[in-house]
Amino acid sequence: MAELFAPVEGGRISLQIVQQIQDAIRSSQLEPGDRLPPERDLAERFGVSRVTVRDALRSLEVLGLIRIRVGATGGAFVTSPGAEIVGEGLTNLMLLSSLEPEEIAETRLVLELGSVALATARATDEEIEELRTITNDGQAALDQGTYERDMSVQFHLRLAQIAHNNALSLVTDSFRGPLSMHVIRRRESTESGFPQTVQEHAAIVKAIELRDAAEAQRKMAEHLTRGTRLPDDAVRALLHER
Amino acid sequence: MSDGSGMLFRQVQTGRVSEQIVDRVKDAIRRGELKVGERLPAERQLTEQLNVSRVTVRDALRILEARGLIEIRVGAHGGAFVTAPAPKLVAEGITDMLMLSDLRAEDVMEARQVFELSLIPLACERADDEDIADLRAICDRAEAALADGSFDVGLSAEFHGRLSRATHNQAVELMTDALQPPMLASLQKAYTVAPDLGGQGVREHREIVDAIAERNVEQATAIMSEHLERAARRLRGTGDGDAQVERSYDEEKGA
Numbered sequence: 001m002a003e004l005f006a007p008v009e010g011g012r013i014s015l016q017i018v019q020q021i022q023d024a025i026r027s028s029q030l031e032p033g034d035r036l037p038p039e040r041d042l043a044e045r046f047g048v049s050r051v052t053v054r055d056a057l058r059s060l061e062v063l064g065l066i067r068i069r070v071g072a073t074g075g076a077f078v079t080s081p082g083a084e085i086v087g088e089g090l091t092n093l094m095l096l097s098s099l100e101p102e103e104i105a106e107t108r109l110v111l112e113l114g115s116v117a118l119a120t121a122r123a124t125d126e127e128i129e130e131l132r133t134i135t136n137d138g139q140a141a142l143d144q145g146t147y148e149r150d151m152s153v154q155f156h157l158r159l160a161q162i163a164h165n166n167a168l169s170l171v172t173d174s175f176r177g178p179l180s181m182h183v184i185r186r187r188e189s190t191e192s193g194f195p196q197t198v199q200e201h202a203a204i205v206k207a208i209e210l211r212d213a214a215e216a217q218r219k220m221a222e223h224l225t226r227g228t229r230l231p232d233d234a235v236r237a238l239l240h241e242r
Numbered sequence: 243m244s245d246g247s248g249m250l251f252r253q254v255q256t257g258r259v260s261e262q263i264v265d266r267v268k269d270a271i272r273r274g275e276l277k278v279g280e281r282l283p284a285e286r287q288l289t290e291q292l293n294v295s296r297v298t299v300r301d302a303l304r305i306l307e308a309r310g311l312i313e314i315r316v317g318a319h320g321g322a323f324v325t326a327p328a329p330k331l332v333a334e335g336i337t338d339m340l341m342l343s344d345l346r347a348e349d350v351m352e353a354r355q356v357f358e359l360s361l362i363p364l365a366c367e368r369a370d371d372e373d374i375a376d377l378r379a380i381c382d383r384a385e386a387a388l389a390d391g392s393f394d395v396g397l398s399a400e401f402h403g404r405l406s407r408a409t410h411n412q413a414v415e416l417m418t419d420a421l422q423p424p425m426l427a428s429l430q431k432a433y434t435v436a437p438d439l440g441g442q443g444v445r446e447h448r449e450i451v452d453a454i455a456e457r458n459v460e461q462a463t464a465i466m467s468e469h470l471e472r473a474a475r476r477l478r479g480t481g482d483g484d485a486q487v488e489r490s491y492d493e494e495k496g497a
Binding site: 025032055058059062063065079080083093098099103104110165168170174175233237238 | 268271272301304305307308309311314316324326327331332338339340341342345346349350352353357361364367368411413414416417459
């Protein structure tokens with residue numbers, strides 16, 4: 001690691017340190033699980049104060065690239081940003097309206113349609129049974145008035161896992177996080193949509209059971225576009241030929 | 243923040259204090275009280291207004307900066323200024339997530355396949371004349387590059403990136419950008435092993451543009467599907483994408 005980091009000078013120094021460490025991670029010179037050298041060493045190598053190093057490490061922590069553990073076996077360890085951090089980034093893009101909620105919702109739709117098609121092809125009988133249980137439990141909770149949004153989230157999470165592609169489910173998670181659908185739904189309050197949500201989930205499961213990917217996509221598209229402000233052309237396009 | 247009054251930031255006491263300050267700032271942005279280009283109160287002022295330590299304020303500023311919500315400028319007219327985060331920042335975050343998580347290369351490849359296929363209907367619905375012209379121009383350049391031997395996978399990446407912009411959805415574009423880097427290295431390798439494969443790829447690119455220009459979703463999807471599947475097959479195989487690789491792929495699928 002001796003030649004990995006070079007002294008920095010001028011400008012926002014801690015950002016340059018962040019950049020160098022980012023580059024080392026992105027070029028696999030540092031890998032997940034690796035521990036960065038101690039603060040003191042880093043300060044020497046970069047030729048900066050320990051405060052500056054600490055600032056840089058904090059930024060990397062916020063970006064989800066390192067995790068700082070305290071204690072005897074502690075230190076700064078390289079890690080992977082999770083879906084939450086990406087979701088947070090998307091939320092921030094919406095905050096200053098460089099990105100519209102509809103754009104995120106549309107992207108999520110694209111991802112979910114791909115993922116439900118894979119799930120239809122790959123779900124084992126046990127997994128289908130499990131999805132059925134989730135929707136049955138949902139119906140029961142609905143009858144007792146105890147249904148919560150989280151139950152719907154669980155359904156989508158499980159469905160994404162059943163696609164048997166962790167990369168796709170990770171990405172889908174990050175687009176699902178920042179945007180609970182009610183943000184772009186008009187008319188209904190969250191609660192008044194629950195019965196329909198459960199019904200629609202059940203229809204998706206039914207299509208998967210019949211191994212009908214096109215129907216599963218159609219049901220998913222109907223579910224995710226119901227009552228939303230998604231542009232009509234998107235809904236039309238995504239339902240087209242499916 | 244336009245009036246610069248202390249009302250914006252009431253005192254914070256408990257919990258992850260710096261995160262709470264971050265949330266306060268975000269709320270102020272959401273309510274339009276802080277706008278892009280405006281300066282946050284000075285560190286000392288924030289410390290007093292929020293009744294927290296200077297360390298906490300600095301930490302909050304660090305978080306906001308790392309998330310691209312403020313820019314810290316040094317010097318006489320320095321300070322913390324609200325900025326709009328760049329979509330690139332999030333695209334990089336997704337790339338990092340895909341590259342650093344414990345994922346199988348095939349899954350990342352398949353995720354790209356699934357995503358690029360699923361966005362075709364949107365591209366067919368929304369592509370305008372400029373999109374089509376730009377895509378055709380990239381095909382022209384790729385053909386010229388093939389002819390003079392200067393073709394490289396960057397041109398292929400450019401095509402796929404430009405195609406995603408035909409959806410006129412910045413989040414789709416961001417996602418496509420994020421999925422490119424994990425593929426590029428392997429594609430580069432594949433082309434090095436079998437440089438002649440570029441030709442077929444470029445021909446398919448052109449057919450995809452033609453289908454999109456005709457708003458033929460089915461046709462565009464079919465060609466894109468074959469196009470991406472061939473690339474995936476090549477990456478899975480070790481050889482040169484010919485019969486041998488085809489066979490090993492079929493075996494893998496139990497065919």
